[in-house]
Amino acid sequence: METLKQRYEDDFKSLNELINEQDGNFDIPMIRRAFEVCVSAHEGQYRKSKEEYYIHPCSVAKIIVGLGMDSESIAAALLHDVVEDTSIEIEEIKAKFGADVALLVDGVTKINKIQFTSREQQQTESLRKMLIAMGKDIRVIIIKLADRLHNMRTIDFLPDQKQRDIALETIEVYAPIAHRLGISAIKDELEDLAIKHLDPIAYREIEVLLSKKESFREQTFNILRERIEKRLREEMPNVEFALQSRVKSIPGIYRKMFIQGKDFDEIYDVYAVRVITETVTDCYNVLGIIHDMFRPIPGRFKDYISTPKPNMYQSLHTTVLGREAIPFEIQIRTFEMHHTAEFGIAAHWKYKEGITKRDKGMEDRLSWIRQILESDGDEANDLIRTIKIDLSQEDVFAVTPKGDVINLPIGSTVIDFAFAIHSAVGTRMIGAKADGKIVPISHVVTTGEVIEILTTNQAGHGPSRDWLNIAVTSSAKTKIRSWFKKERREENIETGKNILEAEFRRNSILLPENEMREFLEELAKKQKLASVEELYASIGYGGITLEKLMPRVKEDYVRLVNSSKETKIEEYIQKHTPRSPEGVVVEGIENCLVKLSKCCAPLPGDDIIGFITRGHGVSVHKTDCVNVPKDLSNCSESGRWISAHWVDSAKTANFTSTIQIIGLDRDGLLADITQVLFNMHVGLHAANARALKGGNCEINITVSTASVEHLKSIIAKLKKLDGIFSVERMNK
Numbered sequence: 001m002e003t004l005k006q007r008y009e010d011d012f013k014s015l016n017e018l019i020n021e022q023d024g025n026f027d028i029p030m031i032r033r034a035f036e037v038c039v040s041a042h043e044g045q046y047r048k049s050k051e052e053y054y055i056h057p058c059s060v061a062k063i064i065v066g067l068g069m070d071s072e073s074i075a076a077a078l079l080h081d082v083v084e085d086t087s088i089e090i091e092e093i094k095a096k097f098g099a100d101v102a103l104l105v106d107g108v109t110k111i112n113k114i115q116f117t118s119r120e121q122q123q124t125e126s127l128r129k130m131l132i133a134m135g136k137d138i139r140v141i142i143i144k145l146a147d148r149l150h151n152m153r154t155i156d157f158l159p160d161q162k163q164r165d166i167a168l169e170t171i172e173v174y175a176p177i178a179h180r181l182g183i184s185a186i187k188d189e190l191e192d193l194a195i196k197h198l199d200p201i202a203y204r205e206i207e208v209l210l211s212k213k214e215s216f217r218e219q220t221f222n223i224l225r226e227r228i229e230k231r232l233r234e235e236m237p238n239v240e241f242a243l244q245s246r247v248k249s250i251p252g253i254y255r256k257m258f259i260q261g262k263d264f265d266e267i268y269d270v271y272a273v274r275v276i277t278e279t280v281t282d283c284y285n286v287l288g289i290i291h292d293m294f295r296p297i298p299g300r301f302k303d304y305i306s307t308p309k310p311n312m313y314q315s316l317h318t319t320v321l322g323r324e325a326i327p328f329e330i331q332i333r334t335f336e337m338h339h340t341a342e343f344g345i346a347a348h349w350k351y352k353e354g355i356t357k358r359d360k361g362m363e364d365r366l367s368w369i370r371q372i373l374e375s376d377g378d379e380a381n382d383l384i385r386t387i388k389i390d391l392s393q394e395d396v397f398a399v400t401p402k403g404d405v406i407n408l409p410i411g412s413t414v415i416d417f418a419f420a421i422h423s424a425v426g427t428r429m430i431g432a433k434a435d436g437k438i439v440p441i442s443h444v445v446t447t448g449e450v451i452e453i454l455t456t457n458q459a460g461h462g463p464s465r466d467w468l469n470i471a472v473t474s475s476a477k478t479k480i481r482s483w484f485k486k487e488r489r490e491e492n493i494e495t496g497k498n499i500l501e502a503e504f505r506r507n508s509i510l511l512p513e514n515e516m517r518e519f520l521e522e523l524a525k526k527q528k529l530a531s532v533e534e535l536y537a538s539i540g541y542g543g544i545t546l547e548k549l550m551p552r553v554k555e556d557y558v559r560l561v562n563s564s565k566e567t568k569i570e571e572y573i574q575k576h577t578p579r580s581p582e583g584v585v586v587e588g589i590e591n592c593l594v595k596l597s598k599c600c601a602p603l604p605g606d607d608i609i610g611f612i613t614r615g616h617g618v619s620v621h622k623t624d625c626v627n628v629p630k631d632l633s634n635c636s637e638s639g640r641w642i643s644a645h646w647v648d649s650a651k652t653a654n655f656t657s658t659i660q661i662i663g664l665d666r667d668g669l670l671a672d673i674t675q676v677l678f679n680m681h682v683g684l685h686a687a688n689a690r691a692l693k694g695g696n697c698e699i700n701i702t703v704s705t706a707s708v709e710h711l712k713s714i715i716a717k718l719k720k721l722d723g724i725f726s727v728e729r730m731n732k
């Protein structure tokens with residue numbers, strides 16, 4: 001008994017230690033009481049793993065701590081299965097731990113009762129139920145996600161079919177919710193575990209591909225880190241920054257390989273370098289420096305700082321060509337954006353929780369949004385409002401028929417909902433459905449409702465003036481007012497034109513007059529507007545916001561400038577790589593004449609070195625060739641030896657080499673050899689055999705191989721044949 005108790009103490013200690021690593025004040029005595037209730041209530045219960053049950057809520061609590069959540073959430077995580085699985089009632093929780101914790105436990109218990117269906121068309125429905133169950137408090141869903149994460153981590157103890165069912169539900173319901181809430185820390189692991197159980201063979205295949213490239217990645221990253229770090233320190237001496245190497249998640253690679261049908265080598269963002277720094281301005285400065293150091297690939301730059309993803313993700317992404325013409329992605333963000341990228345809404349939630357030293361960070365966040373959007377006051381207010389709503393419990397979450405979650409303040413009507421989707425949806429609204437039933441436009445939206453806005457394209461239709469009295473949000477009201485401003489059309493055209501032209505100048509979008517006209521006409525058409533004047537007018541009264549439009553415009557512009565053909569990365573690399581016909585890059589010398597030396601006949605993949613000949617360019621040897629001096633720095637011609645390496649693509653080209661086989665001169669030996677080559681799809685160019693003394697023979701074959709590895713595997717296969725003494729690559 002005593003030892004058991006000691007174990008409980010140790011479990012609590014490790015939880016407590018985790019909490020101590022977090023900043024902020026925690027109610028440790030309350031968490032301790034929750035822990036005790038958890039242990040005693042679940043006493044005698046065991047999981048499928050034969051572990052005592054309390055280990056599970058304890059692990060869930062640890063995940064919650066890791067997300068930076070508060071004392072109430074930690075306590076609720078410890079107690080999350082108590083009401084469902086033990087005799088303890090919710091009233092008791094309320095009495096012992098307060099209304100907050102009770103509400104959270106109750107919310108999680110309710111979600112557990114939901115029968116989720118995994119059919120795709122039902123996803124919205126599942127999400128809706130989830131939103132209803134979580135009621136007013138987003139912490140419920142975060143605890144539920146942590147619960148599912150721990151269940152996925154321990155899924156191996158369940159029967160196979162059950163594993164697959166749970167994995168499927170995880171990837172179809174839970175991972176998307178984590179994604180929408182921006183909690184990639186949870187989303188990534190959920191997806192990873194789900195794919196691992198749903199498609200173990202593909203998962204393993206990707207793991208092997210990644211591990212094969214691991215040392216290459218490390219090497220490349222170390223070189224890049226050194227260069228970038230040095231340059232940033234020079235140019236931004238007083239700015240703090242961190243460099244990370246990030247590997248794309250296995251589910252991310254899985255999607256590209258098995259759903260989009262790409263080759264592993266065609267995925268250019270498998271490896272990325274991440275620069276994390278202090279302010280937004282620093283981010284753009286780093287971008288400038290990076291683009292100065294490396295050649296950016298056109299059309300691959302994405303600015304998620306000025307246009308955050310719907311789940312709050314912010315970063316700059318750009319793809320550049322490295323030293324060996326290997327494209328790699330660079331992501332640039334602030335420390336705070338990095339935190340948000342990992343923890344999403346959980347991070348925001350933390351800001352709300354009165355941790356005073358974080359409040360300043362919140363202010364900063366709002367102020368930079370103001371700065372970026374200072375040209376458009378309404379839009380800035382909107383964004384700030386959206387962020388504030390994330391922080392307030394006084395809001396409802398309703399869903400579009402497509403499953404997008406719309407956050408609104410409590411008391412919002414379908415008018416607010418419509419305008420929150422888009423101004424154009426609001427101004428074209430003629431009615432609405434809530435959960436499939438027609439409702440008046442004064443209908444107050446509640447959490448979990450599926451709201452469908454009915455619209456018309458009929459000209460001359462628009463909001464009515466009394467909508468101003470029904471709408472609750474300032475953003476909807478502003479947008480309605482703007483619509484009426486539209487009557488002053490001439491003025492709006494003028495304003496819109498000025499705004500657009502200023503924005504184009506700011507983005508260096510420049511075209512000759514007639515081409516610009518065409519470009520704008522195309523743009524208007526895409527926005528379903530009749531003319532360029534309509535486009536100006538819409539921008540003028542705020543019906544179209546440039547903030548949403550510009551990323552597309554920039555893309556279109558880049559496409560147009562690249563004379564309507566998109567730059568293929570492959571072509572781009574081909575054009576810009578200094579390379580000899582043999583696929584060797586000699587460092588420091590571009591486009592020199594290169595020949596592979598006859599003495600050692602290097603193959604792609606071999607370690608090589610160049611020798612500057614007199615008048616015949618550079619001759620390339622294997623580093624272990626007898627003609628290469630052992631001590632290069634100390635030989636008579638040390639200045640003429642020069643570093644060289646293979647370009648990646650050369651490693652997959654075909655090369656011929658000769659193999660010498662010595663063996664017993666037996667019947668059928670040559671036939672066996674050709675069979676091996678045939679099985680391995682090796683092209684045989686020449687073969688000759690001669691008898692040696694003592695009943696042995698020598699066979700020389702010339703084959704074409706893709707790489708050194710390929711050649712090695714051929715040699716290994718040949719060595720296994722009966723009566724073979726040695727198989728060796730010639731010209732050594």
Ligand code: MN
Nearest residue numbers: 056080081147
């Ligand atoms: Mn549980």
